[in-house]
Amino acid sequence: MSAESRSDALRDRFLRYVRVDTQSDESSSTNPSTLKQLDLLRMLQAELISIGCTDVVLDQFGYLSATVPATISDANSVPVVGFLAHVDTSPEITGTGVTPIVWRNYNGEVLSLPGDPSQKIDPRDSPELLDVIGHDLITSDGTTLLGADDKAGVAEIVTAAAYLLAHPEIPHGTLRLAFTPDEEIGRGTDHFDVAAFGADLAYTMDGSTAGTIEWETFCADSAVVEIRGRNVHPGYAKGKLVNSLKLAASLIDRLPKDRLSPETTEGREGYLHPVHIDGSVEQTRIKFIVRDFTRQGLLDAEDLLRQLAADLMSEEPRCRIDVIIQESYRNMGEILAQRMDIITKAEEAIRRAGLKPKQEPIRGGTDGARLTFAGLPTPNLFAGGHNFHSKREWVSVQDMDRAVETIVQLAQVWCGA
Ligand SMILES: [Zn+2]
Secondary structure, rough: OHHHHHHHHHHHHHHHHOOOOOOOOOOOOOOOOOOOOHHHHHHHHHHHHOOOOEEEEOOOOEEEEEEEOOOOHHHHHHHOOEEEEEEEEEEOOOOOOOOOEEEEEOOOOOOOOOOOOOOOOOOOOOOHHHHHHHHEEEEEEOOOOOOOHHHHHHHHHHHHHHHHOHHHHHOOOEEEEEEEOOOOOOOOOOOOOOOHHHEEEHHHHEEEEOOOOEEEEEEEEEEEEEEEEEEHHHHOOOOOOOOOHHHHHHHHHOOOOOOOOOOOOOOOOOEEEEEEEEEEOOOEEEEEEEEEHHHHHHHHHHHHHHHHHHHHHHHHOOEEEEEEEEEOOOOOOHHHHHHHHHHHHHHHHHHHHOOOEEEEEEEOHHHHHHHHHOOOOOOEEEEEEEOOOOOOOEEEEEHHHHHHHHHHHHHOOOOOO
């Protein structure tokens, strides 16, 4: 397989995968959350078998796993390395009827998407576009998301596997692959069987800009504030009615205006972010997400929320306010800091793929965070896509091919080649 035919195969795979609607659904309680994710998983299952993978298994929860057998004789002496990508796309933007468009030899101009010309991909909003002049870009037609998040990662892993299977002269140990559902609704690893997967370490291929390695995530909790007021017929309510809606509005108004919100923070700063409210006079619930890179920062933000609730209760003793905190995930950097070999080997592979490695903290989570705490250390590598969860998503074919090369090199780096 020549470099050119590998890149063509990669592009064609990606174009095939994005046409399959795999949107996940938060409100569903099934596994996977939507049956249509199985359309792509079954397609991948057949493809993995046809390229020569072994142990190809699609389990009852919608996890598809496979093996690329080792090509070295003493495979037991090197770690089993896993590669993961998620098949679902964001519930925020429709993924039905995705019509991908290939823009060959991109020249740096503003791209107006033909299905909805108001959707423009502009180097002024997306400065990374200036790094990919001359590349072939892929976008949607502007009426849907593209789904590069994370079908770029899926296509890269399958292409790297096909390449390694066609080139048994390339030395590597056992590689395990997994394609997972429901990452976008936070359930991507709920039923992932780390022991059955059998890898010593893994990489998710779910990051953005070419060359990036992400091994720190937020620490994340959710918080529900339950406000109970007192409802009375409004005609006879004087001195009796306590309106929980007004208390909720007051609580939200007391949040800091210049810090601790997504709209006022960046880099390593965290936030306390109201995301949903519903209620009536009697009772109102406000849902928050809480994020910080450290556990202490998370606790501080939660203490602030409790303090605001306590202040309100002391001003209006007839109400009752409960703050219920639930853990979401923790910063995987706490564990990966002890396994920096996993990061430095990825950096070596990225260099061999012709890129400059760049470490970045993720202002969010990844499936890898939960897997890392479940015993499978899993940082996140770039997949090449940009403008995730929007109709202006784009990816460069050449960047995707460098991700393929990174996987191929990483397989070799781990066996000392
Ligand atoms: Zn993703």
